[in-house]
Amino acid sequence: MxxxxxxxxxxxxxxxxxxxxxxxxxxxxxxxxxxxxxxxxxxxxxxxxxxxxxxxxxxxxxxxxxxxxxxxxxxxxxxxxxxxxxxxxxxxxxxxxxxxxxxxxxxxxxxxxxxxxxxxxxxxxxxxxxxxxxxxxxxxxxxxxxxxxxxxxxxxxxxxxxxxxxxxxxxxxxxxxxxxxxxxxxxxxxxxxxxxxxxxxxxxxxxxxxxxxxxxxxxxxxxxxxxxxxxxxxxVGFFIGMPGMNFLPTDSTACLSPPKGATKAGFRPDQAFVSTKQGHNSLQVAVIDQQALSTHLGESWGLLTCKYQDIEIRTRQHLNLNVGSTAWLHIDNPHFFRNGWRMTGQAEVTQGNA
Amino acid sequence: MKQSQSVVANSVIFVYSCYLILPLYWLFSMSIQSSQDITTNAGWYPKSPTMANFQEIFTNPVWYEGFLNSLTYVLINSTISIIVALPAAYAFSRYRFLGDKHLFFWLLSNRMAPPAVFLLPFFNMYSSLGLFDTPLAVALAHCLFTVPLAVWILEGFMSSVPRQIDELALLDGHSFVHFFCRIFLPLIRAGIGVTVFFCFMFSWVELLLARTLTASAAKPIAVVMTRTISASGIDWGLLAAAGVLTILPGLVVVFFVRNYLTRGFALGRV
Amino acid sequence: MRKRINNRAWLMVLPVLFLVAMSAVIPLMTVVNYSVQDIFDDNNRVYVGLEWFIQIIRDPELHAALWRQILFSANVLAIEIPLGILIAKAMPRRGSVATGLLIFFAIPLLIPWNVVGTIWQIFARPDIGMAGMSLTSLGLDYNYTANPVDAWFTLVAMDVWHWTSLVVLLVFSGLRAIPEAYYEAAQIDGANRWQMFRHIELPRLKTVLGIAVLLRLMDSLMIYTEPFVLTGGGPGNSTTFLSQYLTRMAVGQFDLGPAAAFSLVYFIMILTLCWLFYSLISPAEEQTER
Structure with missing residues (x-):
């Protein structure tokens, strides 16, 4: 060898x-x-x-x-x-x-x-x-x-x-x-x-x-x-993971406080969740689909698909919302990308701004 | 395999090409010389080229009618072969039915029959039907060999079309005839091309049956050529010119089906 | 994929069946009829049983024609099959050059058989033919109309010219159907050119080669037109093969009974060979499809 x-x-x-x-x-x-x-x-x-x-x-x-x-x-x-x-x-x-x-x-x-x-x-x-x-x-x-x-x-x-x-x-x-x-x-x-x-x-x-x-x-x-x-x-984000990473353009998500020069914010389905409560820096979305993958203690867990403007977003979470309803998307520590490549050290930047 | 063509390979191709082309060159060279020049003044190239032989063929009705007769029965034969073979090939490729395999082998075995065996019976049969000395008789006689071939080739092409397409089209509410003509036939275009090629390859080149089943009115070009030899000595230039002309239809056909040829062969159908 | 059983499919086969039966079964019955009768005219027939068959089986001229036929078929097969493989292997596998060569190679296959005879007649004649003149000018005493060896040689050369391309086309398309990965695997396994041919190409060409041998065997057994034009079966009987002998018997001498008996034997002989070959190559086909 x-x-x-x-x-x-x-x-x-x-x-x-x-x-x-x-x-x-x-x-x-x-x-x-x-x-x-x-x-x-x-x-x-x-x-x-x-x-x-x-x-x-x-x-x-x-x-x-x-x-x-x-x-x-x-x-x-x-x-x-x-x-x-x-x-x-x-x-x-x-x-x-x-x-x-x-x-x-x-x-x-x-x-x-x-x-x-x-x-x-x-x-x-x-x-x-x-x-x-x-x-x-x-x-x-x-x-x-x-x-x-x-x-x-x-x-x-x-x-x-x-x-x-x-x-x-x-x-x-x-x-x-x-x-x-x-x-x-x-x-x-x-x-x-x-x-x-x-x-x-x-x-x-x-x-x-x-x-x-x-x-x-x-x-x-x-x-x-x-x-x-x-x-x-x-x-890599898009290809790896089932489903892959969600992406949102930074110009419509200023509330996430992207670092200078960033073009897209990316987050995995487990890095976000949708709920009826509006929180700090949350985005208003429409729930369009729920796909149950497992049941635990009488509650369904699985993939939730929602729409922010025209972009579909998937999260992996507790499924307790109604399809068709309006809700709030909370994103936890997204990655930021410039021209396709991930910007390093962005975690500190976002935290500093938040 | 991506290998650069080696010198050995290229020379093999070159030598074979020369072997193929030299007799053809000689035929062509003869066709543009007068008989006089051919017998007395033979050389490696035509010394005083002339179109007289071709002129003779195009103006003498015996010659050009011979061509027309040949083309007529080849066309009739190809058309009949394709039309009757299409539904049969479809049946063989899509359904199982009582005796299908035996029928298929029996059909194929006809391709293997020596035409000489059928000489006399054909002569008798077509005479009694009143078809003797018509292009139709030759075309029908050739069908014995071209139809099995056509069924075989078309069956191969049809089997390579997924059966789901049939089911989908019928589910979409197309009638069977509409589906077959508008959807299925375009899919096996290549197969029809190859079939025509092989029908042509048999019907155009066959002499024995064509000669036996015609006398004067429907005499094919191949026969005109052989009879000229025996009648008036041999006019080599004229014979060569007629030979050149008989090669042309084949060239046209092979040019049209060039892209399908290997596919047709690759299916193992000949 | 399993085919559906549907006996109504017979309806679709009917036209073919009708056409082929018309032109195969009825004539064959006529032949059988002739072969057991002595016919003087339409109203004067005598049943003679197997007499014609016995006569032709004892016919020494037929034996000679049969041996010549076997020798000729073996001859052309032994040349055309290896030559066809060699040329197909030498061709570039893809691209416009390959297409051009294919068109060019297909030309002899589309020339009327009697014209093939004519072409070789013109080409080989010692007085006006290119090959004939060349051989004569080299000091060889070459004349295919007078010398049986020369006639035989010319016929074989003509058949090779006429039919090798068929083998080339078949083998070429067989070679093209071999997936690239097989060559790559063999290269990685360290195989040389001969081993690649022996272990990859030859096993996968089995089917097409079977078809090539079958077709060439059948067609060479039925050869009629080309020698008819080129040598007329001569000099003497040196190039008279089965079909010519049969035609001479039937049309030339009008010996209907013996000719019919001969036809049947001839047909059955070829069918048997065909069937033997068919069953030999069929299992091979199933294997490659699996």
Whole structure:
């Protein structure tokens, strides 16, 4: 296993010479040995391109890729010793599960006896040793993905394992089992794993560090908790959390006393509540929907949707209001954003003004 | 796979292209020379090009009527094939019914029948129907081969259209005929294009049946060509010019369906 | 997705059924009828049982034609299938160049078969043909109308010219249908070019290759027009194949009984081959679809 670092990597596809499209801009990332890292973002944000650059299927147009301090930009995938699991199970259908697992070893001319022991070990680790002699065609997607994972694990010299949305095709009931297995293996064998996904729940339960990508850039790399508590960018706030952050333009919410230069105030559903009482710095809203998620001591809790001017706002709270009624929104310590980026030190500023 | 075209790959393509183009070049070169020049003064390129051969074809009714006859039965054949194949393909792609699989294989097996086997019976049948020596006879005879093909290709394209679309349209209150013509057909445009391509590819190029089922009035161009050979010695220039002209309709058809070709093939339907 | 059972769908199949039955079943019955009778004229028929069948099965000329047919089909398949794969693999996978090449390659498929014969006749003749003249000027004694080996060689060259493109188109679209991820996975697994072909492309081309072999086999077994124009079955009988022999029997000599018996045997032979192949490639199809 190894330490992977990306220094100022940019990439542009120029399939047609006249229209060059920049898909990655200035990506820097440091993934230490044995860590679980996730790349999180909506589709089309360049996650897969970044993965291809790490695996060696693409050569970045700018920047350096280092594995254990060695520059590997132009090394072939084979020389880099990187393994990958794809969105859909990619297996060689005409040969047995055993041969599938042995394939990368045979290509590297590993001696036969060693192939046998290693394939056996890997299969036991993944609990697929009973499938070894069969073909891959009849397997469930869950088992197929385990075999693809096995092709990565069977190489004991592998520097990192890349996972490109590996749960997408898996049956819903088996999703958590596979994720569990991945996490388990990652910790047990202290593997360096890079996990690409658009699903925040997958990213947050899997990774120690998450890089949120947006329009070809990494807008924040942080622990799951930090992403929730201190989103660096509007998109992080919007993307992380269920539902995401609410935003209000500062010019219509002067009562929140935004700091100078702020364009938007953002607050998570649990950072606000709606009640019939008007309070200090509260906004008048119309309650338009209540969605109960749980009942506790005879009271419903859940998501409340209200409207402030034309903007819909969601809060997570005690549902004791009538839909259609007018009420007051209380916001607790909002974040302030300027041109998309969060303004630091704003907490003191707001408190000072209040 | 994004790999740059290697030198080896390019030379393979180049050599094959030359192999394809040289006989065609030679045909074209012959078509613009007089027979005199061809036999006495052969060279790698036409020394005194002339349009006389083409002029002869366009002014002599035997030649241009041959073309018209061919085009007529190809058109009739394609039209009939498409019209009868559409509902059948829809049935095969959407419903299960008694004996569907056997029927499908039986249909396909006709594509595999040697036309020579049907020579005599067709001759007898169309003579007794009074259709002998008409374009309709040739068109109907070709249907035996093009209709199964059309059903097969169209079924492939129809099956790739999600069945929910049918249900949605019918729920929206469209009548079946309206749905089929206004909504479904535009969706399988590509399939119809490919089907026409293959009907054409069979009907336009076939000689054996076309020759047997015609005598004089409906003689197709292919037959005019073979008969000219035996009658008056061989006028190579004229023959080549007629050959060039028979290639043109194919070029037009392939140009129109160019974007659908690989899709049609990719469905595994030929 | 499960299809609905609906026997009224038969109504939609009816036109096709009618048309194909008209032109397949009725003529076939006529053929069966002919094959067991000796016909002098419309009112004078004698039932002869299997006599015609026995006659054609013992016909030495037919045996010779059959062997030539098998040799020819094996010949063209052995060349066209690998060549088609090679060319399809050499083509760029996408873009306007690929489309242009496809249109160009499709041209021979759309030329009337007798014109294909004519083109090669003009191209190969030693006196006026480009290939013929070139070979002669190289000092080779080449004349396809007089020398059986030359005739055979010219026929195979013509068939390769005519039909390799069909294999190319099929394999090309098969290659295009392979998801990129398979190549990426193999690259990461450290596979070389040959291994990628062997373990990724070949297994996924199984269906299209099956279809290509099937079509080429069937069509080459029925070849008639091109050799008819190019060599007329000669010199001697050296390029007389089954269809020509049949046509000569039926139309040339008007031996209706033997011709009909031969037709049936011929048809059944091809159908059996077709069915064998169909059942060979069908399970493969199911596997890839799963």
């Amino acid at each position: 190894a330490h992977v670092s990306l220094n100022n990597i940019s990439h542009a596809y120029n399939a047609n010479t006249d229209s060059e499209t920049q898909v990655l801009t200035d990506i820097s990332l440091d993934i230490p040995h044995g860590s679980a890292h996730a790349l999180l973002g909506a589709s089309g944000t360049g996650k897969t391109t970044l993965l291809k650059i790490i695996s060696g299927l693409l050569i970045p147009t700018e920047g350096d890729l280092l594995v254990d301090g060695r520059r590997v930009n132009t090394d072939s995938p084979r020389e880099r010793n990187i393994a990958q699991v794809f969105q859909f199970p990619v297996l060689y259908e005409h040969i047995s599960v055993f041969e599938n697992l042995a394939f990368p070893l045979r290509n590297r001319k590993v001696p036969l006896t060693e192939i046998h022991t290693r394939v056996k070990q890997t299969a036991e680790l993944l609990e697929i040793d009973n499938l070894l002699s069969g073909k891959t065609t009849g397997l469930s997607i869950f088992d197929k993905q385990k075999v693809s994972l096995g092709r990565a694990l069977v190489r004991n010299d592998v520097s990192a394992i890349l996972l490109d949305e590996p749960l997408t095709a898996v049956e819903p009931s088996a999703k958590w089992r596979l994720r569990q297995k991945l996490k388990e293996l990652q910790q047990e064998l202290s593997l360096t794993m890079i996990y690409v996904t658009h699903d925040q729940l997958e990213a947050m339960t899997f990774a120690e560090q998450i890089s949120v990508m947006h329009e070809g850039r990494i807008i924040q790399t942080a622990s799951p908790r930090e992403l929730v508590e201190k989103p660096q960018h509007e998109h």
